[in-house]
Amino acid sequence: MAIKLLIVDDSALVRKLLSEMLSKDREIEIVGTATDPYAAREKIKQLNPDVITLDVEMPRMDGVTFLENLMRLRPMPVVMVSSLTAKGADVTLRALELGAIDFVTKPKVDLAGSLEKYADELIAKVKVASKARVNARVSSPKPTVSASLHAEQRRSADAVLPAGGGKRFLRTTDRIIAIGASTGGTEAIREVLESLPPDAPAVVISQHIPAAFSKPFAERMNRCSPMSVCEAADGQYILPGHVYIAPGDQHLLIERDGARYRCKLSNGPHVNRHRPSVDVMFRSVAQNVGPNAVGVILTGMGDDGARGLKEMLEAGAPTIAQDEATSVVWGMPGAAVKLGSAQHVLPLHRVASEVLHLTADQPNSKAAHG
Incomplete structure (x- = not known):
């Protein structure tokens, strides 16, 4: 059964990019998008998603405030979408404290060749989130599948430090x-x-x-x-x-x-x-x-x-x-x-x-x- 995903982001471009990337994987179904936490709240009730991606910075209510309410009222797997700034880092770490499973950075639409790696990372983290425990959930998660986060060749520790006797x-x-x-x-x-x-x-x-x-x-x-x-x-x-x-x-x-x-x-x-x-x-x-x-x-x-x-x-x-x-x-x-x-x-x-x-x-x- 496909993972039902809701995308929450105030940027139409980011919603479009995330939707396109994630919908390429057969195991993920985009059931909806929302422009802010108020719309997201209604979509969660209607669509019952398995996972949501949540923008950190949004109008009317920021992502962390919404996450705090969500984890209190309806705990579910959340992957935060964050900017790589000092402020973004601090806010994202706060989101992880509140129960978000993981985070990805904002997609870099201006860098050629970066979107394919980004898509791999995003897909992997959504899949892991769907199997992860939220607030010490009692039910046992499905076995975790190790997923590639980079297209590069996988190396062992030998690449940095040779094995010693x-x-x-x-x-x-x-x-x-x-x-x-x-x-x-x-x-x-x-x-x-x-x-x-x-x-x-x-x-x-x-x-x-x-x-x-x-x-x-x-x-x-x-x-x-x-x-x-x-x-x-x-x-x-x-x-x-x-x-x-x-x-x-x-x-x-x-x-x-x-x-x-x-x-x-x-x-x-x-x-x-x-x-x-x-x-x-x-x-x-x-x-x-x-x-x-x-x-x-x-x-x-x-x-x-x-x-x-x-x-x-x-x-x-x-x-x-x-x-x-x-x-x-x-x-x-x-x-x-x-x-x-x-x-x-x-x-x-x-x-x-x-x-x-x-x-x-x-x-x-x-x-x-x-």
Whole structure:
């Protein structure tokens, strides 16, 4: 059965573009369009769509206010359509807090060749939204199909960081918590960070996010976390009590500098069609931190991070995957579980406490591996 989609946007051109792109896929049926939230409210009652795309900026009522009302009165999967500006990023992150599944940027009608990639991304996100959980829905979603977001060739972490052999790891009391996430991850990460104390081990994060969004995301996390949160900078030392979020469009790697660790940023190729890639970060942690780390993979579309988490496990690091019941999309953690990468499969509300338990229990004498 086709996914019934309602498009809500005040621009006639954008409504036309989105309709044309999405209607090319046989699994999506455009059941209607609306010019503002008031018209959308009536169309939702009449048409009962499975998913809506929602413009952030509209007359009479903005998209976020409408979303807040919608999630209170009739929760349903929503994909936000946002501008790539600082204001647009902040508003979109607020929409994700309120329950939107994901977002796409406004279509760039003036850039030749960009619409085909945009259409692929839009179709993939609408399909994932149709299967995603909204406000911890009780019913189990259908299995998530990993979808291509880019037409480019799929690459593994080898494209950025070659696989390494066994290494000796220095005796150190410093721990690193490595977290990877995608769809639904901004809110899952917030829940974990809110539950970690200000003196927790250092946290490094790769979240699939555009370049314009990563700094506002880090600032938003800094306001809600007891730890100090920042967008990672190249060469920055990794310190306890601090959280380092990969900049959008750059891979975050962890390098050893004597007995200390530093952030390294890379503009290398997309891996698993993503930059930053969770697999790249996890591999660097496996190679340089080994048993002094804990790996965590949270909600997300696709399978980025599953192989890197397995490498962390093989290097002696405990590993955690978010469970299906609390994931918006059980793609990435599900792939990790299937691959045997996850020692612990936990509901989101238990991840932070288990991380603290694992970092506290790791013996300092665990100095060598392989």
